[in-house]
Amino acid sequence: MRAFIRASLIATALGTALMVAGCQQPAMEQKPQYAALYDRLGQKPGIVAVVDQFVANIAADNRINGRFAKTDIPNLKAQLVDQVCEAVGGPCKYTGKDMVTSHKGMNITNAEFNATGEAMLNALKKYNVAEADTNTIMTVLGGMQKDIVGK
Numbered sequence: 487m488r489a490f491i492r493a494s495l496i497a498t499a500l501g502t503a504l505m506v507a508g509c510q511q512p513a514m515e516q517k518p519q520y521a522a523l524y525d526r527l528g529q530k531p532g533i534v535a536v537v538d539q540f541v542a543n544i545a546a547d548n549r550i551n552g553r554f555a556k557t558d559i560p561n562l563k564a565q566l567v568d569q570v571c572e573a574v575g576g577p578c579k580y581t582g583k584d585m586v587t588s589h590k591g592m593n594i595t596n597a598e599f600n601a602t603g604e605a606m607l608n609a610l611k612k613y614n615v616a617e618a619d620t621n622t623i624m625t626v627l628g629g630m631q632k633d634i635v636g637k
């Protein structure tokens with residue numbers, strides 16, 4: 487865990503340096519707005535760790551785990567990693583189904599959506615993701631609620 491925190495601190499410093507450098511470049515060459523967040527999360531390995539914990543939290547939660555009984559979990563994890571990675575400015579491309587299509591016919595409730603949000607929140611807590619970054623990620627996920635609930 488100490489190594490992770492050290493890596494996060496280095497990533498934060500690096501991210502800030504990149505942002506400062508980015509300001510002196512023409513708009514087209516700037517890194518995406520969230521690239522520093524991708525670095526702070528520990529890049530791809532950090533995101534894989536958070537997604538693993540997110541799915542483990544879902545699996546341990548009786549309010550929602552039944553939904554995933556027939557799901558190909560390694561595939562789901564891979565899709566989630568790409569989705570989160572891309573959303574935080576990382577060099578990944580989500581190629582899975584859009585959120586309406588992948589949750590169609592499930593009639594997912596707001597309560598189930600909130601339980602899933604809790605699973606992510608606790609995963610981010612476990613890896614000591616800063617509050618502001620946690621809020622950014624939860625806001626991105628929250629924006630998907632209308633595409634996931636009640637379809």
Ligand code: HEM
Pocket residue numbers: 550553554556557558561562565566569581582583584588589594598599600602627628630631634
């Ligand atoms: C912001 C919240 C959520 C995100 C970001 C999300 C994301 C995803 C993604 C990326 C996939 C894979 C799509 C693909 O294979 O192409 C997926 C599938 C799935 N999601 Fe969600 N999801 C969310 C909320 C939920 C909730 C609340 C439930 C139910 C409690 C749920 C149940 C499922 C199930 C069962 C599948 C697998 C469907 C299958 O086996 O084909 N998801 N989700």
